[in-house]
Amino acid sequence: MPDDALLTALLEGRTAAVARAVSIVENGRPGFEELLTAIHGRVGRARRIGITGPPGAGKSTLTEQLVYAWRQAGLTVAVVAVDPTSPFTGGALLGDRIRMERVALDPGVYIRSMATRGSLGGLAIASREVCDVLDAAGFDRILIETVGVGQSELDVARMADTTVLVLVPESGDGIQALKSGVMEAADCFVVNKADRPGAEKVRREVELALDLRTGKALRNIPAHHGALRSGPRDRPVAGDHEETGWRPEVVLTSAAKGEGIAEVQALVDKHWDWMERTGTLAARRRERLTLRTREVVERAVRRWLWEDTAAEATIAHRLDEVVEGGASPYDVAADIVAQLREGVRA
C-alpha cells in the first residue's frame, strides 16, 4: 500500500507531495508500482503535448513561451524534459532549464528534467510514469520536451496526445524529418526562428510533404491505401491522419520574440477538439495503454528473471564452459527459457 498521506497530498496537487511522488517513480523506489496503481483511475485529465525537433530548433524557448501563455490563461502546467544525455554534452538540457526563469518560480508550474540512467528504454517508461503522476496531481497541461537524439522523438509521440514538431529555416529539416518517419508522428508543425531566411521554404516543403501524405498531390492513388506511407517499423500512435480527417498545419513562430505563440496554442487546442470529436483521443489513449502495459510487463518479467529465478545461478554455473567455448551464451539462454517454461517451482 502506498503512503496514504502522500497519495492524498499528491491528488490535491501539493508541491512537496508532487516532487516526492515524482522522485519515487522516476527512480523506481520501493512502492512505485503501488503508487502508480493507486493513481491509475485518476489519470487522463491532463492534455499531454510533446515538443520535439532537432537540437538548436528553439524547443526550450518555445516551451517556456507556451508555459507562460497557458499560465496567463489560468491553467497549471508541468514540463517534463527528457534528456537522453550524451556523456559528452551532459547537462545541456538542464542548462536550458535555468533559462526558464520567467516561469520557474511560479507555483502553478512544475518542471522536471529526466536524464538517461540505466538505459534509454528505462528512461522512456519512467518519463511516461512521471507524466501520470503529474496528470493525477491535476496539472492541466503537460509539456514533454526531448532533446533531438536517437529514438526519443518517436517515443515522445507515443506518450503525448498531441505532438508538435519544431523545425528551423536553415537546416533543411523538412526533408530530413520526412525521410525519417518523424513527420508521420507529428500532429502540428512549427517553423521557429521564422524571422530568418528560408522559413517560407521550409513551410512549403512541409506542406508539400503533407499533401503527398494525404494524397492531394497524387490524386490517382487512393489515400487510404497507405501506399505513400513509409513510416517507422513501429507505427506511430499518431498515425492515420488521412483516414480520419486531421490535416496537420504549419505555424511560423519566433519564440524568442514571443511571436506566433498564440497560433501554436490555438492549433494544439484545435487538434485536441478534433481528437475528442472524432473519438481519436479515446482510440489513441487505448493504444497508449496497451503499449504501456506491455512495457510494464516486460520490466516486471525482467526483474522476476534476475531476482526470483535460477537464471543468474545458471549463468554463474555455466560460465567456465562458455569461456572455454564448450557452450555458447545462446545454449545457456535456451536452457534458461526451458527452465522457465517448466515453471520455477517445478
Add this chain to the structure above:
Amino acid sequence: MPDDALLTALLEGRTAAVARAVSIVENGRPGFEELLTAIHGRVGRARRIGITGPPGAGKSTLTEQLVYAWRQAGLTVAVVAVDPTSPFTGGALLGDRIRMERVALDPGVYIRSMATRGSLGGLAIASREVCDVLDAAGFDRILIETVGVGQSELDVARMADTTVLVLVPESGDGIQALKSGVMEAADCFVVNKADRPGAEKVRREVELALDLRTGKALRNIPAHHGALRSGPRDRPVAGDHEETGWRPEVVLTSAAKGEGIAEVQALVDKHWDWMERTGTLAARRRERLTLRTREVVERAVRRWLWEDTAAEATIAHRLDEVVEGGASPYDVAADIVAQLREGVRA
C-alpha cells in the same frame, strides 16, 4: 543447424559469406543464434578497439587512418560503425563511410554501419554479435566506432578490448568527459585536431584527471580505496586500472594530416601487451561474456514472453478494465508474472 557451406566460407573469411552472416546476425534472421553458437569456439582471436568521443572529434578520419596503417602492416581490419541515428540527423555516419574511400575497396577491409532499429538496446547487442562474426571470419583488428550520443559510448567500452577516447581542443571535453564517467572507461586518450589552439590544455586536463584517478595528486588517499572514483552505475568493464598498473596515456594527433597515427597504434598495442601480461585480457573477456550471456538471456526471455506465453492474451483480455481504470498496468504485470511463476504448462 546453420548452413554448413556458409559456416565454412565464413571461417575461411570469404567476403560474400562474411556479408551474408553479418546480415543474418544484424537482422536477427532465422538461424542467427545457431550461427553464433557454431562460431562461438572460434571467437577471441581479433583485437577489438573501440573509438569513441563527441561528434565532430574526427573519429571517422582517425578510424580511416588506423585502418590504412594496419593494412600497411599486413593486418586485415573490420570496422563496425554504430550509429544510434537521430531521425533528424539520419545518415550522418553513413555519409562518413563514403569518405573512407582509400580503404573501402580494399578486400582486406570490411566496413559495416549499423543504425538504430527497434531500440538502442537491440542495436548494442546486435553490434557485439556482428563483431563475433567478424572475429570468427579472421579479421585481425576490429574497430568499433560510435557517434557520440547517449549510452552508446559506455556500451562501446563493454564490447572492446581497448577503448580509445577521442577529444578535441576547443570543446573543453576533458572536464565533461571526466564528469560523465566515460573517462573511467577509456584506456587510451587521443587529442585530435592538435594543430588547433588548446590541444596542450586539453592534454594537461586529461593528465590531471588521470593523476587524480590514480591517486598521484592526492597521495594521502589510498588509490585502491576507490574513494575518488565516481563511475556510472554499471561499472565499466575497463575499470580498475589503478589496481593493476595501467596508466592511460594521451596522444596528440592530426588525423586529417596523418600525424600521430603511429603513436596511437603503438599505444593500443602497448595496452594490449599489458592486458595479456597481467591477465587483464582474460578477466575482461570473461566479464564481457557474463554480460553478453545476460543480455542474450534477456532477449530470449522477452521473445518467449510474447511468442510462447499467455502474456499478450492476458493483456488483450484485461485491456478494457485497464482503460476504464478498474485495473492498472501494474496489476496486469503482477498477474502475468504470477502465471509465469506457476509454469506455462501448469
